[in-house]
Amino acid sequence: MPQFLDILRCILCCNDEDDEETRNRNTYCELDRPVITQSHAQTDYDTFRSRFPPTYHCSTSSKSPPPTSSSTSSGTHSSSSKPPPPTNKPTLTKASPNLTNQQTKTNYVRVDKGASPIYVIPEDIKSLIEKDIVPGVLRKPLSASTYKDYFEALLYAEDYYHEGIIYRVVKSNLVLVEFGEDFHSQHYSACKYTVKFSFNRVCLKRAHQAIAASSDPLFLNFLFPDVPRNSLTAFQVLPINHKLDAEKVSAVRQILGLKSPPPYLVEGSPSVTGMVVKEAVVQIYRSSPSCRILICAPINRTCDVLMRGLKKEIPESELFRANAAFRELDEVPPDILTSCPLKGECFSCPSLQELQKFKVILSTFMSSFRLHNEGIMAGHFSHIFLVDASSATEPETMVVLANLANEKTAVVITGAPWRHSSWVRSKIARENGLMTSYFERLCESKLYESLNPKFITRLQD
Structure with missing residues (x-):
């Protein structure tokens, strides 16, 4: 039971997503901040341990109703017809009397306090998407005036497409799912379950929030960069890794002189650009005592590789690896785990005061929202590195920039240019811009297409 309470605290205290690699294979998956009312704590524990989204409407019945199922998305939850647990089980919040119906069913209810907007698809957009008609804004050129409506329409199209995944259904009414050992320890053959599926939309909501925030006029030089007045400054350069060739050394020097928008682009394979990022971060750390550096990538594996390399040059006490609360422990390399604080079975996020002490923080694009949620303000980081950004959609990269850059x-x-996001499923979204990454769009813009080395470097493998 202490394990359940630890997991519950993570649910109540953390806004975080399932691992981006899993989301890339399936769908947006994220946790809202819930308050759960019900004393059936052990059943909730089983649900959490089974890694299903916490959108509860589970029921138990003394009459053992027949099993039913429906599907609207990729998460599952269940309820047992077993008698209520003993009264010595911890009670979270006593359920209201009106939550119990005449058949003595007991419902689990999730109540969102201060929930963010849910960004429901507008009816006019929905009616067009249902008919495979491209919304009018997507036929207009992308500009500062159309940016918000343009990407909102793309996200709505992707949202409409999602219906979740059931791995196997046998004889039309048998749904095969997987639960943890604790669930099976309570299960017996006479149990009857009601199974429902729900789509957890927090990652999608974060993308909407970022697009709305990035449409601020002060953010224009990130979205549509123009020739800057003075974005470079003199920077003390220490001896650079002798293993880097002249082209990579030049890129590092350009990065070290950067102090404000527009962004500096480095084109090349992840292994090559990763060498430049690592050397630039080490140089900034050693030369600037006041630096605060954020490194983000689309997937955890990339963050872990960069973290491992930086630990050889930067004290571990200066590094923090931000993880999704429910990232699988066995997916985290042992040498990285020491920089990933845990609370029970969940990855935790330090307080604002602790976060502000770290010189270098690494996170996936979506998990970077945890930093914003803890109170890190835009401008706290002197440098932000978006690594392998061509493999992410533009709204994903905006979750980092719109909340943490100024x-x-x-x-x-x-x-x-040959690396693209793999998760866009809506045909309308794919064919009208969501497959074009922020990195690729900038590369094709006027400021960067001239390949001026002050703004972009192309590295050879």
Whole structure:
């Protein structure tokens, strides 16, 4: 039971997503901040341990109703017809009397306090998407005036497409799912379950929030960069890694002189650009005592590789690896785990005061929202590196920039034109811009297409 309470605290205290690699294979998946009312704590524990989204409407019945199922998305939850647990089980919040119906069913209810907007698809957009008609805004050129409506329409199209995944259904009414050992320890053959599926939309909501925030006029030089008045400054350069060739050394020097928008682009394969990012971060750390550096990538594996390399040059006490609360422990390399604080079975996020002490923080794009949620303000980071950004959609990269960058933030973006996001499923979204990454869009803009080395470097493998 202490394990359940630890997990519950993570649910109540953390806004975080399932691992981006899993989301890339399936769908947006994220946790809202819930308050759960019901004394059936052990059943909730089983649900959490089974890694299903916490959108509860589970029921138990003394009459053992027949099993039913429906599907609207990729999460599952269940309820047992077993008698209520003993009264010595911890009670979270006593359920209201009106939550019990005449059949003595007991419902689990999630109540969101201060929930963010849910960004429901507008009816006019929905009616067009249902008919496979491209919304009018997507036929207009992307500009500062159309940016918000343009990407909102793309996200709505992707949202409408999601219906979740059931791995196997046998004889039309048998749904195969997987639960943890604790669930099976309570299960017996006479149990009857009601199974429902729900789509957890927090990652999608974060993308909407970021697009709305990035439409601020002060953010324009990130979205549509123009020739800057003075974005470079003199920077003390220490001896640079002798293993880097002249082209990579030049890129590092350009990054070290960057102090504000527009972003600096480094094009090349992840292994090559990763060498430049690592050397630039080490140089900034050693030369600037006041630096605060954020490194973000689309997936955890990339963050872990960069973290491992930086630990050889920067004290571990200066590094923090931000993780999704429910990232699987066995997916985290042992040498990285020491920089990933845990609370029970969940990855935790330090307080604002602790976060502000770290010189270098690494996170996936979506998990970076945890930093914003803890109170890190735009402008706290002197440098933000968006690594392999061509493998993410533009709204994903905006979750980082719109919440954590301002006019005094030096931003470096790496990517390759042949690398694209793999998760866009809506045909309308794919064919009208969501497959074009922020990195790729900038590469094709006027400021960068001239390949001026002050703004972009192309590295050879």
